[in-house]
Amino acid sequence: MVEFMNQALELAKEALTAKEVPVGCVFTVDGTIVAKSRNCVNLTRNPTRHAELNCIDQVIEHCKTNNIDHLSYFKKVCVYVTVEPCIMCAAALNNLNVLEVVYGCANDRFGGKTVLDVSNFYENSYILTGNLMADEAMSLLKQFYKGTNPNAPESKAKKKKEM
Amino acid sequence: MFEEPATKKAKLDPTTMTEKDIISDYINKIKNSKSNLQAVLSDELSHTIETTKVYIASIKDKRNISKAIQVLNEKLPLNELSHLKRVRKNTILLCQSSTVNTSTIEEYIDSKLPELKDVFELFSEIDVPSQAPKLKRQYTEAMKMWSCNFHPDIYLEKLSGDHFFPEDELNLHRTFMAIAFEAAGWYLKSTVKEITGDLLQAVNSSVVVDPSINSVVAVSFDNRLRHPVQHTAMMAIDDVARTQDGGAWTRKTTCNDSELSGIDMDLLEHLRIKFPDTKFGAKKFTSKEENIENGEKENTGPYLCTNYYIYLLKEPCFMCSMALIHARVKRVFFCFENSEFGALKSKAKLHTVQSLNHHYEVFTGFL
Ligand SMILES: [Zn+2]
Numbered sequence: 096m097v098e099f100m101n102q103a104l105e106l107a108k109e110a111l112t113a114k115e116v117p118v119g120c121v122f123t124v125d126g127t128i129v130a131k132s133r134n135c136v137n138l139t140r141n142p143t144r145h146a147e148l149n150c151i152d153q154v155i156e157h158c159k160t161n162n163i164d165h166l167s168y169f170k171k172v173c174v175y176v177t178v179e180p181c182i183m184c185a186a187a188l189n190n191l192n193v194l195e196v197v198y199g200c201a202n203d204r205f206g207g208k209t210v211l212d213v214s215n216f217y218e219n220s221y222i223l224t225g226n227l228m229a230d231e232a233m234s235l236l237k238q239f240y241k242g243t244n245p246n247a248p249e250s251k252a253k254k255k256k257e258m
Numbered sequence: 259m260f261e262e263p264a265t266k267k268a269k270l271d272p273t274t275m276t277e278k279d280i281i282s283d284y285i286n287k288i289k290n291s292k293s294n295l296q297a298v299l300s301d302e303l304s305h306t307i308e309t310t311k312v313y314i315a316s317i318k319d320k321r322n323i324s325k326a327i328q329v330l331n332e333k334l335p336l337n338e339l340s341h342l343k344r345v346r347k348n349t350i351l352l353c354q355s356s357t358v359n360t361s362t363i364e365e366y367i368d369s370k371l372p373e374l375k376d377v378f379e380l381f382s383e384i385d386v387p388s389q390a391p392k393l394k395r396q397y398t399e400a401m402k403m404w405s406c407n408f409h410p411d412i413y414l415e416k417l418s419g420d421h422f423f424p425e426d427e428l429n430l431h432r433t434f435m436a437i438a439f440e441a442a443g444w445y446l447k448s449t450v451k452e453i454t455g456d457l458l459q460a461v462n463s464s465v466v467v468d469p470s471i472n473s474v475v476a477v478s479f480d481n482r483l484r485h486p487v488q489h490t491a492m493m494a495i496d497d498v499a500r501t502q503d504g505g506a507w508t509r510k511t512t513c514n515d516s517e518l519s520g521i522d523m524d525l526l527e528h529l530r531i532k533f534p535d536t537k538f539g540a541k542k543f544t545s546k547e548e549n550i551e552n553g554e555k556e557n558t559g560p561y562l563c564t565n566y567y568i569y570l571l572k573e574p575c576f577m578c579s580m581a582l583i584h585a586r587v588k589r590v591f592f593c594f595e596n597s598e599f600g601a602l603k604s605k606a607k608l609h610t611v612q613s614l615n616h617h618y619e620v621f622t623g624f625l
């Protein structure tokens with residue numbers, strides 16, 4: 096687990112260098128990494144390009160190439176993400192019936208558990224565990240928010256912070 | 259195509275309709291609708307006002323009123339019930355029932371406020387509104403229980419009423435929703451032969467509009483069967499990103515002209531024939547770097563979906579509703595409710611969650 100979270104943290108650091116909100120994510124199946132990505136919202140000018148959704152795209156691509164049914168494949172996926180998935184990502188992961196989600200620090204702004212518990216709206220939700228290497232994940236976020244989001248309009252950059 | 263006779267719909271049975279009949283039937287219904295759109299408001303505004311219990315008592319001698327109020331305000335402040343008045347005629351609001359820790363209210367007053375001993379009579383417990391009324395309707399309801407303060411909010415009053423949009427603006431909203439239906443029919447026709455009413459309910463399509471120029475920025479269809487995340491709103495957000503020199507997903511046919519890149523080229527051609535009076539295309543995008551080069555302080559061009567409206571056939575799910583918050587959409591319009599996963603009316607009202615950093619308005623009631 097720690098090893099996978101370390102990988103996710105490396106990806107988050109890469110996001111920070113690229114001036115993106117530092118969130119990194121890896122997906123595993125049977126203990127092997129099958130997808131890894133980080134936030135790329137500013138690059139794509141698409142506010143939904145969170146690390147988790149990028150990983151989902153990679154898995155779908157992988158399944159398509161290898162003629163695997165992605166719906167059954169996702170049921171074996173474990174998600175390691177440095178920050179608690181937001182409401183959007185939590186709903187996406189619930190839709191896909193992933194097996195497990197492990198996160199670093201909580202997300203008090205958009206968290207799919209902390210702000211609104213999305214699992215209440217789904218019959219079978221994944222196993223959710225938080226607080227794995229939370230300090231490391233949080234310190235990356237703090238470093239990012241010391242600066243401002245380079246793509247937001249001036250007036251909003253200070254008060255509104257993307258995650 | 260809006261002018262097809264309304265009598266047509268009477269003979270249609272959803273199970274035998276062709277997709278064209280179903281689509282034009284809905285478009286007719288929308289165009290001929292007599293009712294205004296309805297805002298989906300927070301529970302606090304749409305439900306009956308919540309109450310809590312308080313103790314009240316009459317004052318024996320009117321001359322003691324001001325002294326009693328002064329002592330009560332000092333020793334038993336109303337705190338979260340500060341929207342309530344202390345006095346109504348000769349009756350005084352003493353305190354919230356939950357704060358009383360003695361067996362009777364008389365004992366409580368005697369022990370807490372010895373200086374007001376024997377000032378009151380006729381103690382009783384009543385229900386009062388637990389929160390300040392926000393709408394006139396709630397104020398009237400609240401006043402039946404107890405006198406309270408009220409600061410009318412003209413915008414909120416209008417939003418909760420039945421006449422929010424003027425007729426000319428309503429026609430615009432109906433046209434944009436009609437485009438969402440037309441697009442759904444166009445996409446369905448390219449994938450399936452026979453389309454049933456059930457099938458239309460199972461898919462979703464959306465139209466993104468820049469209301470400052472009344473122009474269609476993106477038209478997007480659901481692709482969830484092939485890609486489980488590609489719900490129409492997710493596609494729409496990516497289509498808008500493409501008009502801003504971004505985008506993550508590839509499309510079949512897109513326009514090289516970035517202002518028109520949010521709409522499939524063949525679909526655009528089709529829509530221009532069907533809706534000759536409608537404008538298509540985004541405002542020209544300039545990046546922040548370009549703005550700085552041009553000596554402009556603020557980013558004046560489009561940024562994400564800021565100030566945009568989105569029209570969806572079906573109420574968006576949790577994923578899509580949150581995505582639209584991330585995208586900072588200004589208003590969301592939908593036609594059908596999504597009883598299973600709808601996050602803006604049916605299962606939750608995500609746009610009314612206070613702690614989120616952006617809030618859009620939601621409207622429905624097209625049919
Ligand atoms: Zn997310």
Ligand SMILES: [Zn+2]
Pocket residue numbers: 489490491574575576577578579
């Ligand atoms: Zn959705």
